[in-house]
Amino acid sequence: MRRIVIVSLIIAFIIPGVFAGLLSQVFQMELENGGKMEAIVMHDRYLVFHVDNGASPSYLEILDLETNRTVFEDIYLGYGFGSFLITPDSRYVVFDINNRVYVYENDPWGYSVRSTFSLEGVRLNSFSNYLFFIPDTKELIVFVSEWVNSSIGYKSWLFVTDINGNIAFKKNVYWVRWAYTDGENVYFIDTDVRTEESRFVVLSLNGYNNYSISLGKLIVPQVLPVNDSCESVQSAGESNTPYFVIYGVPFNTGLGNYITCIRVDQEGIDVVYNSKYIDWEIRDLVFTNGSFYALARESGVSLGQLRVVRFNWDFSSPGILLSVPVHTMKGYSPSRYDIAVLDGYLVIALGLINWGTREGVGWIGVVDPSSGVLLWDQYLESLNGIVEPKIYGHYVVWNPPSIVGIPDNRFYVYSIDLSNLPSFVEVWAPVTSRVYLDGVFVGETPLRLNVSPGIHTFRIVEELYYPYNITLNVESGRGYLLDADLRPLEGVLSVLSSPEAIVIIDGHGNFTAPFNLTLAPGKYLLKFQSAEYPEQYMTITKIVQVFSNRTTVVSVSLPLVYSNLTIMSSPQGARIILNGSEVGITPMSVLLKPGLYNISLQLEGYKPFSTAIDLRSREFTINATLERLLLNNTAHQELADREHNTSSKETPSGNTICGPAFLVSLLLIMTFLGRRF
Structure with missing residues (x-):
């Protein structure tokens, strides 16, 4: 007997405080006696869940979320359940179990078995990683992994079959860690467990030709195409050229990310850039409007500091758009996360866990990617420990966690309707300022305003600053970041x-x-x-x-600095007259204030020396050569005699200086001078 209790089917319960129709719980399921379950939403419509009760065989059930009708149920599958899918038109349901593929086809009387077939050559203990259906050719692509032994580890098989089990292509590859298809090609990354070397492989479904390129060692990477549609990442003029981004946290440090970008065209694979390091730890990544948006944290920062970060094409110049407000839930930190692009918005789902109490809650937020403004968010405390969210189109599924000590017997499904999102304007300023909306005071910065669509005027004022005025045409469901660059009064x-x-x-x-x-x-x-x-x-x-x-x-x-004036003459001994006052004889140094000075040197028998200086420098030197006076021979002899005589009036022999000879010489000089003048 089926051991399950469906607590609520299509509850359509509006979370209190949420804008009408924004978030609704549409499904909740719980097992009576434990067990495990997994649920996904396919094609933005079908809820597919697999239940494993442990002792009982597992089964698959599919709900049409648009019609509120169960379209596929109570199919007991036995043990060893793998992958499953439903086609977009709901015509086929495909799943595999114990290396056997089951194809159910929908007819007027419900689903019936179309075909069952075995995956030839695969061991019984294997499991399928990925299962794809190609609508145009009705082909199935199945990746199956199996454990070989401790030296080889895992290896994988790739099968391409029709819905009747006719195998068109089969290939043994390394352990497949990620796979994707766009309907024309299959892209996958496999790793040789022995060498840890990985490669990127492209399998063309037209003729099953394949080519690959080595990526080197990708140690425990998270691998992701930048969006669900490869065509979403394009450069100018390359509308049909898909790009892929591979990112992973280094195993030995856990810091930063290494980014590899791969371009695929008809000629093969081209590595745009390989193992580019960025100082951010990316947890999830999407691409829209020409930019990458990541849930990430800076290296070495607590996981509680999770942020929405915008990167350009080559992952340079990161811009922080939003710090996810998990700090408002005291004691909780993000454990699981998902980010997706929905109707032009960024939708973020977080599973928050209190590691002390092992209790978990959910958080959902909607962000305008152009401004980084949070338009709406909600905590889901009623989830009671369900902490692993996944966004599928307009639905968020909260699956049971794979964490020890947390219950794992229930899951919840919420629908998201973004057609009635509010408009918000966030106002920032360098100082706390008053904000006026359409002339009415509405608060002080920083301020978050729910503003109706239309043209509005904002005025931000603060004393000692020039007012900041701006007019915004606010559109419905958009966010605006108004960073008022207030200019202070001079x-x-x-x-x-x-x-x-x-x-x-x-x-x-x-x-x-x-x-x-x-x-x-x-x-x-x-x-x-x-x-x-x-x-x-x-x-x-x-x-x-x-x-x-x-x-x-x-x-x-300004403090005055005295100048050192040095005055020298040849011969020495000249009297120094400074601004009319005798201050000494040469050589001599004197400290003076800056300014104009008149300096005269006088020495008997020599012509006077005069100069004027404008004293500015800290060291100034005057070195004057004195010129002799012009005299006759007798006068020169007398002057020479005087220079060699002593200052005493008596000679050593006792003769006086003023003798007859001196008087005669004096008379001759006076007579000579009298004739001259």
Whole structure:
């Protein structure tokens, strides 16, 4: 007997506080006596779930979520259940069990067995990884993996058959870790477990020709095509050229991601870039509007800091759109996650778990990818421990977790209707500011506003800042990020100096003090240097704070630096007359203030030496060569005699200096001078 309780079928229950019709619980199922189950939604319509009660045979059941009708049920499958599918037109249901494929066809009386066939050469303990149906040719593509031994590990088989079991193609490959088909080709990645070397393989369904390329070691990677449709990732002019992105966290460090981008065309496989490292740990990834959107965290940051990050084509210049608000659930951190593109929006589903209590809750959010604004979110605490979400089109399935200590006997299905999303405007400013919407005060920044569609004016004001005004044409169901770049009111800087100084502000300009200057508020570095005597006054710096709508006065007196004036003459001994005052004889050094000085040197028998200097430098030297006076021979002899005589009035023999000879010489000189003048 079937040991299951369907708690609710098509509940259509609207979560309190949610906009009408946005999120509805459409299905909930629970096993009475434990067991395991798995559910998916196919073609955005059919809920397919597989139940394994442990001791009892497993079975498959399919619900049409549009008609609320069970279309396939109570098919007991035995043990060793693999993959399953229903075709888009619901004509065929296909599943495999114990290496045998079952094809059911829908007719007016319900589903009946169309064919059953074995997968030749595959061991009984194998399981199917992937199962695809090609509508145009009614072909089945089956990947089956089996354990060989401890040295070889897993290997896989690839089968291409028709619905009657006629095998058209069979190939033994390495362990298949990911597979995908677009109806024309089958793409898969397989890994040689012994060498850990992986390759990307393309199998053409037209003639079953295949080609591959080595990827090297992909240690425990998560592998994903960038979207459900390969054509979603295209470069200009290549509408039929699919691209794939492979990303994985390095096994030995757990930090960052290595990204590989692969391009496939008729000529083969081309690696656009290989093993490009980014300092982000990507947990899930989608592609839309020419950009990648990832659920990721920065390397080394707690898993609680999960973010929605936008990357460009080559995964450079990441832009953080949204920090997923899991911090509002104290004690919870994301355990499982999924991100998908739905109706032009990013839909995020998180399974949050409290590792202390082993309790889990769900979180769903809708983000406008153009702005990163969160349009709607909801915690689903009623899930009672179900923490593994998966988004299938307009449905989110919460499957039982594979975590020890958490119940695994129930799952929930919610539908998402994004046709009635609200419009939000998030207002940010560098300082707390008042926000006016259409002239009405609505709050202070940062502010999140639910705004009706239409044209609206926003005014953000704050004292000491110029007002910020903007008009937005708000569309229904969109998010807008209004980052008000408030410009502060200028202040006046008034600078005085003694003596007159040249002022350089933040390394720019040469302003001569005194002056007034209008500047934006903030701190400035002022450098003061004497305008007239830069060598004689110290250069000083000063940090000045300029405030909005105020005058800041700065007055500076430059410390004076004395100059060392050195005066020398040849011959030495000349008297030094400085600005009319005798200050000494040469050679001599003196400290003086900067300025103009008149200097005269006087030495008997030599012409006076005079000069004027403008003393500016810290060291200044005058070296004067004195010129002798012009005299006759007698006068020269007398002068020479005087220079060699001592200052005593008596000679060593006792003769006086003023003897008869001296008097005669003096008379001759006077007579000579009298004749000259």
